Amino acid sequence: MSGQRATYRAAGVDLDAADEAVGRIQPHLQRTHTAQVLDSALTGGYGGLYQLAAGGSRAKPVLVTSTDGVGTKVELARALGRLDTVGVDLVAMVGNDLVCAGAEPLVFNDHLVVGRLVPDEVERIVAGVADGCERAGCALTGGEVAEHPGSLAPGQFDLAGFGVGVVDADAMLGPARVRAGDAIVALASSGPHSNGYSLIRRVTADVDLGADHGLVAQSLGEALLRPTRVYASDCLALAAATDVHALCHVTGGGVPGNLPRGLPEGCGAVVRTATAAVPEVFRVLQRLGGVDEAEMWRVFNMGMGMLAIVADAEHACAALADRGVDAWACGEVVAGQGVQLL
Structure with missing residues (x-):
C-alpha cells in the first residue's frame, strides 16, 4: 500500500x-x-414503525x-x-x-x-x-x-x-387443539418451494436446465425457480371459515419430518401418499438422480406444501376451493405415535 x-x-x-x-x-x-405503517423518519430511520390497532377482535x-x-x-x-x-x-x-x-x-x-x-x-x-x-x-x-x-x-x-x-x-393454533380423529387436508404446493436445493443442484449439475426434460410448457430451470406458495391469506381465511386445529408448513424433512410438530403427545398420523397431486418436476428430479421414493418424501413436500389439521375435511376443502386453492383430504390423526405414509 x-x-x-x-x-x-x-x-x-x-x-x-x-x-x-x-x-x-x-x-x-x-x-x-x-x-x-408510520414514517420511520420519526425515529431517525433506525427501525420500521408499525402501529397496532387498539381494541378490536384481539x-x-x-x-x-x-x-x-x-x-x-x-x-x-x-x-x-x-x-x-x-x-x-x-x-x-x-x-x-x-x-x-x-x-x-x-x-x-x-x-x-x-x-x-x-x-x-x-x-x-x-x-x-x-x-x-x-x-x-x-x-x-x-x-x-x-x-x-x-x-x-x-x-x-x-x-x-x-x-x-x-x-x-x-385463537392460537397448535398441537393442544388436535385430537385423534381429526382430518388432515393438504394444500397444493407450487413445486419444491425452497427446500431440498442442495440435492436438486447435485442432481442437475450436468443437466441442461434450459430444456424441458418432459415438463409441459416450461424448462426445468423455470420449474425449479417457481416461487414458494404464500399460504398466509388462504390459511387465515380457512381458519375463519371452519374449525382449524393446527397448520403444518412442509419444509425440509417433508411430510414425515414436519407433521409431528402439529401433533400432541399420544397422537400420530396416517397420510395417504396416493392422494397427492405430485408436480411433475419431482418425478423429473427423481429420474435424473435415481432418488428412492422414500428419500423423495423425506426431502421434498411432494405437492403438499401446507397441511391443515381440521375437524371437517369436506368443509375445509370447500372453503379453500372457493378461494381457488387446490386442496384435498390426505389422512387423519390417530392414536399412537409417528407419521405413517401409506
Missing part, C-alpha cells in the same frame, strides 16, 4: 452504489405499506416472530440470472411459518448480503421481496443490504428475512 491512499471503494465497498440501491428499492417498500394479542432464508436456491437463481423470484420465496418461508400459529403477518425485514453491490440486481431481488409481502398481506418496513467483498465473489449473494405477526392468545 506504500504510496497509495486506501479507500473503501478500493477495498470492494461502493458507498455510491449503496446509496443508489437504497433509492431504487424505496418505492418497492412503499407499495407494501398500509395506514398502520383481546389478548400475542406477537409471533419468525426468521428464515432461501438456502441454496439462491445459487440456482444466480446461475440462471433470475433474481426476481427468490424474494417471494423468502417472504413465503417466514409468512407460512407465522400463519401456523394462526398469526396474521404484519411486518417483514430482509437482509441481503452481496459480493459486489450492483443497484439493478439489488432492486430486482428486493422487488421480489415486496411482491411476496403483498401476497402475504404484510408490510416491508425495512432491511439491510450489505456488501461483503472477499467473503462473497461478485455476483454471489445470500438472503434472509424476519417477520412479525399477531394472533389472539385464545
Whole structure:
C-alpha cells in the first residue's frame, strides 16, 4: 500500500452504489405499506414503525416472530440470472411459518448480503421481496443490504428475512387443539418451494436446465425457480371459515419430518401418499438422480406444501376451493405415535 491512499471503494465497498440501491428499492417498500405503517423518519430511520390497532377482535394479542432464508436456491437463481423470484420465496418461508400459529403477518425485514453491490440486481431481488409481502398481506418496513467483498465473489449473494405477526392468545393454533380423529387436508404446493436445493443442484449439475426434460410448457430451470406458495391469506381465511386445529408448513424433512410438530403427545398420523397431486418436476428430479421414493418424501413436500389439521375435511376443502386453492383430504390423526405414509 506504500504510496497509495486506501479507500473503501478500493477495498470492494461502493458507498455510491449503496446509496443508489437504497433509492431504487424505496418505492418497492412503499407499495407494501398500509395506514398502520408510520414514517420511520420519526425515529431517525433506525427501525420500521408499525402501529397496532387498539381494541378490536384481539383481546389478548400475542406477537409471533419468525426468521428464515432461501438456502441454496439462491445459487440456482444466480446461475440462471433470475433474481426476481427468490424474494417471494423468502417472504413465503417466514409468512407460512407465522400463519401456523394462526398469526396474521404484519411486518417483514430482509437482509441481503452481496459480493459486489450492483443497484439493478439489488432492486430486482428486493422487488421480489415486496411482491411476496403483498401476497402475504404484510408490510416491508425495512432491511439491510450489505456488501461483503472477499467473503462473497461478485455476483454471489445470500438472503434472509424476519417477520412479525399477531394472533389472539385464545385463537392460537397448535398441537393442544388436535385430537385423534381429526382430518388432515393438504394444500397444493407450487413445486419444491425452497427446500431440498442442495440435492436438486447435485442432481442437475450436468443437466441442461434450459430444456424441458418432459415438463409441459416450461424448462426445468423455470420449474425449479417457481416461487414458494404464500399460504398466509388462504390459511387465515380457512381458519375463519371452519374449525382449524393446527397448520403444518412442509419444509425440509417433508411430510414425515414436519407433521409431528402439529401433533400432541399420544397422537400420530396416517397420510395417504396416493392422494397427492405430485408436480411433475419431482418425478423429473427423481429420474435424473435415481432418488428412492422414500428419500423423495423425506426431502421434498411432494405437492403438499401446507397441511391443515381440521375437524371437517369436506368443509375445509370447500372453503379453500372457493378461494381457488387446490386442496384435498390426505389422512387423519390417530392414536399412537409417528407419521405413517401409506
